[in-house]
Amino acid sequence: MPEIWQDIAERKQRHRAERLPKKWLLRSEFSNGASSNNSVLDVPRKCGILTSKELHITEDLxxxxxxxxxxxxxxxxxxxVTAFCKRAAIAQQLVNCLTEIFFEDAISRAKELDEQFRKTGKPVGLLHGLPISIKDSFKVKGYDASVGVAGFCFKPATINSALVDLLLEQGAVLYCKTNVPLTMMALDSHNNVFGRTLNPANRLLTAGGSSGGEGALVAMRGSPIGIGTDVGGSIRIPAMCNGLVGVKPSHGRVPYAGQEGGALAGTSKLGIESTAGPIARNVRDCEMLLRAVGEGNPWLLDPDVIPQSWDQQSPLTAQSPSQPVRVGIVRTDGHVTPLPPMQRLMCDVASALQAYNAVEVIEVDISSLGPRLLKVFNGVMSIDGANTWFDHLELTGEPLSPWLAGRLKRRPQKPLDEVRKLQAQKLDLQSEIQKIWKKNNLDIMVLPVAPHPTPKTDSWNTTNYTSALNLLDLPSGVLPVRKFHEADAQGELPDGPPLNGWDKINRGIWSDDRDVFIGSMMSVQVVAPKLMDRKLVESMAVLEKAFAPLKDGPGKASKL
Known part of the structure; x- marks a missing residue:
């Protein structure tokens, strides 16, 4: 008789807890409470576990x-590596962000790299000695890639994912894997095996998903840079929720082979290809990681990767006043109207860019595409009818997590002709967006990450602002702009009925307690044409500088 999920989860959590060194465990006064604003970000500095040198390594560099x-x-x-292992251990105790812990292996590898450097005087690869955290879906030999599914636990991987091999070849040190939502199709990182990951800046708000554990760990500075995956916003949403930079590359730039995704082999080729990318504290760290991947010959590890190094990709050449970066401002997707603070943020962003002499701003309207993008995305993502996931769960009697309950249902698989029609519609939409790029001669577009601020746990609304870009296969990234201030809690909803059910839910978020948003980071999304990943990241670096004046609060140009 198969083991029930509760017993598996209890064993798995006990196994994880045993891998936290006792000398790194928090005293009760630190582990049991947060500050008055529900933040635990200051606990690593106050708890006494990290030395002054380790605080310098994890906070200043x-x-x-x-x-x-x-x-x-x-x-x-x-x-x-030791400093980040200790800080990751602290983060785990506060926000429950880790799944697999292999600190001992990591410290042993770090010592080997140090010894090799001592003998040769040369670093091993472009990431020599750098600790990197990875999402639980990546396979690492000898460790589970359970993705929070009870039936996948205690079945260690026998191979590494392609990107894991590349990171190791470039000298990186892997030391932990991070939490995900059940099925990796939810926007709040909760599963029945590992539990829920919390937002370290405000534990009442969501940490996002599906790379929510990665976002929370990087926000706690328990990792200098992490790797997430994204098929509908799973890098960008946690980046927004945790006030970080996240980049979703085009498919074909970063190796993805060898992931545990829960789906049958080959399923992704019928739908939307997920991609892997960095979550970090700034743009230059994301560029450094993507450059290292590009220089590591990733096409030799994954047949889907285009054989083109970072330097061979098209750069952003228009960075002088005489050739400004042409930025298209997209204020709405036409399906769900952004709430007042998000509208105010886009006004601030447009004003800041207009005042920055390296940028030219153009208003762009894609609202006619929004509803169609959502319909086709949902259709393509439901080709399997979720049958494979329900099969996995039923083996151990495992229930759906809260965010999925009522949203995910077992349905008939789509017939071949319907799949073909969806693919044709996807191609039509990709052609239409290409025309918009060409008509406006754009380098990038800037748009909201979501039509609302970072919401409470299990309250994320539509993903259309992010998932549409997966359907279109456009590289995109998230940039923090400024925090939500008291002034942002002002502003009323428009008169008239909601556009649709999603718009009604979004308005409900604004009808709730608005003070809970105060202090959360407000971010925007940056988008480049297909396969223009280097242009995307270099453009994000320009915008990062342009947004600097906004960090103190809402701009004078804010208006609704």
Whole structure:
């Protein structure tokens, strides 16, 4: 008789807890409470577990600095890896963000890299000695890739995912994997095996999904840079929720082979291809990671990857006042109207860009595409009818998690002719968006990540602002702009009925307690044409500078 999910979950959680060194466990006064604003971000500095050097390593140096100092021999990998292992252990106790923990293996590898550097004087790869955290769906030999499914637990991987092999070849040190939602199709990272990941800045708000564990860990500075995956917003949504930079590359840029996705082999080829990308504290760290991937010959590890290094990709050449970056401002998807604070944010962003001499701003309307994009995305994503996932869950009697309950149902698989029609509709939409790029001669577009601020747990509404870009296969990233201030809680909803059911739910978010949003980060999404990933990241670096004046609060140009 198969083991029931409760017993598996209890064993798995006990196994995970045993991998946290006792000397890194928090005292009760730190583990049981958050500050008055429900934040635990300051606990690592206050708890006394980290030394002053370890605080310096984890707080003062970004991933790019760490790589430079490791490659120059100014830092030892064992010191850097130990510092982030300790901070990850602290993060786990506060926000429940880890799944697999392999600190001992990581510290052992770090020592080997240090010894090799001592003997040769040369770093191993472009990521020499850098600790990197990865989403639970990546396979690492000897460890589970359970993705929070009870039936997948205690079945260690026998191979590495392609990207894992590349990161190791480039000298990275892998030390933990991070939590995901059940089925990885939810927007709040909860599953029955590992439980719920919390938002470290405000534990009343969602940490996002499906790379929510990764977002929470990086926000806690328990990782200098993490790797998530994205098929509908799963990198960008956690990046927004945790005030981070996240990049969803085009399909074909970063190796994805060897993932545990729960679906039958080949299913992704019928639908929308997921991609892997970085979540970090700034744009330059994301660029550093993507450059290292591109220089690691990823096409030799995954047949879907285009054989083109980072330097061979088209750069952003228009960075001078005489050739400004042409930015299209997209204010709504036409399906769900952004709430007042998101409208105010887009006004601030447009004003800041207009004042920045390296940018030219153009208003772009794609609202006629929004409803169609959502309909086709939902159709393509439901080709299997969720039957495979329900089969997995029923083996151990496992229920759906709260966000999925009522949303995910077992349905008949779509017939071949309907699949063909959906693919034709997808191609039509991709052709239409190409015409918009060409008509406006755009380098990038800027639009909301969502029509609402970071909401409470299990309250994320539509994904259309992110999932539409997966359907169109456009590289996109998230940039933090500024925090939600008291002034952002002002503003009323428009007169008249909601556009649809999704719009009604979105208005309901604004009818709730608005003060809960205060202090959360407000972000925008940046989009480039297909396969223009280098242009995307270099454009994000320009916008990162342009948005700097907004960090103190709402701009004077804010208006609804």
């Amino acid at each position: 970004d991933a790019t600095n760490l790589v430079a100092q490791l490659a120059a021999g100014k830092l030892k990998s064992v010191d850097v």
